[in-house]
Amino acid sequence: MILTARGIDVVGEASDGVEAVTVARELRPDVVLMDIRMPNMDGLEATRRILAQAPECRVIMLTTFDLDKYVYAALAAGASGFLLKDVTPAHLAAAVRLVDTGDALLAPAITRRLVERFAADPPTPAPATGPGLATPAVHRDLAALTSREREVLTWMGRGLSNTELAGRLTLSEATVKTHVARIFSKLSLRDRAQAVVLAYETGLVAPGDADAVGPQ
Known part of the structure; x- marks a missing residue:
C-alpha cells in the first residue's frame, strides 16, 4: 500500500x-x-x-x-x-x-470487545526479549497517580478521547491533556494504546464499563 x-x-x-x-x-x-x-x-x-x-x-x-x-x-x-x-x-x-x-x-467499540475478551480469557503479555521493551502493564504502580489522574486513566481505558473526557469530567481540554501527559510520564506509557492495556490489566476497567461512554 x-x-x-x-x-x-x-x-x-x-x-x-x-x-x-x-x-x-x-x-x-x-x-x-x-x-x-x-x-x-x-x-x-x-x-x-x-x-x-x-x-x-x-x-x-x-x-x-x-x-x-x-x-x-x-x-x-x-x-x-x-x-x-x-x-x-x-x-x-x-x-x-x-x-x-x-x-x-482505539474506538469505544474496539475497547469494549478488548475488555470483554480480557475478562473471559486474560492474555499473557509476551516476555521482554531485549532492551527497550516495556514490562507488562500489570506491574506498574498506580499509587503514583492522583485520584483525578486515576479517574482520567479509567475513562481513557473505556475509549474516551480528550474532548469526551473534558465533557465527562467538566474540565477544559487543556487540563485533560495535562492530566494525560502526567499519567504517561508517571507510568512510563508511550500512548493511549498502552494506557488502555494498563487500565484493564490493573482492573480499573471491567467488562461492561466500555459501554458506558455516552454523554451523561
Missing part, C-alpha cells in the same frame, strides 16, 4: 517482517504501517523488535481480520492503532497523523 497525502512522506517499504525490522532500523520512520500476517516474521513480532530498537516509533497494524485476539496482541506488542485494510485513504492518512501526535486508534 502506497500512501500519498499532504505532509506525509513514504520513506521506505518492506515485503516481510524481517525486512520491515531492517528498514525501520535504518530509516527511523515516525510511523510504520504494519501488516499482521507476513512471511518469515509476522507483524506482531516485527513490531516488538522495531519498538525495542526505536521506542519513539509509532506502529499502526493493518489486517483483513477483525478478530479480538489480533486487537489485543497488536496493542500488547506496542502498536498505537489497529485498522482493517479496507480503510479509506483519507482515514488512513488521518490515522497516521493521529498516532504521530501520540494519540491512539
Whole structure:
C-alpha cells in the first residue's frame, strides 16, 4: 500500500517482517504501517523488535481480520492503532497523523470487545526479549497517580478521547491533556494504546464499563 497525502512522506517499504525490522532500523520512520500476517516474521513480532530498537516509533497494524485476539496482541506488542485494510485513504492518512501526535486508534467499540475478551480469557503479555521493551502493564504502580489522574486513566481505558473526557469530567481540554501527559510520564506509557492495556490489566476497567461512554 502506497500512501500519498499532504505532509506525509513514504520513506521506505518492506515485503516481510524481517525486512520491515531492517528498514525501520535504518530509516527511523515516525510511523510504520504494519501488516499482521507476513512471511518469515509476522507483524506482531516485527513490531516488538522495531519498538525495542526505536521506542519513539509509532506502529499502526493493518489486517483483513477483525478478530479480538489480533486487537489485543497488536496493542500488547506496542502498536498505537489497529485498522482493517479496507480503510479509506483519507482515514488512513488521518490515522497516521493521529498516532504521530501520540494519540491512539482505539474506538469505544474496539475497547469494549478488548475488555470483554480480557475478562473471559486474560492474555499473557509476551516476555521482554531485549532492551527497550516495556514490562507488562500489570506491574506498574498506580499509587503514583492522583485520584483525578486515576479517574482520567479509567475513562481513557473505556475509549474516551480528550474532548469526551473534558465533557465527562467538566474540565477544559487543556487540563485533560495535562492530566494525560502526567499519567504517561508517571507510568512510563508511550500512548493511549498502552494506557488502555494498563487500565484493564490493573482492573480499573471491567467488562461492561466500555459501554458506558455516552454523554451523561
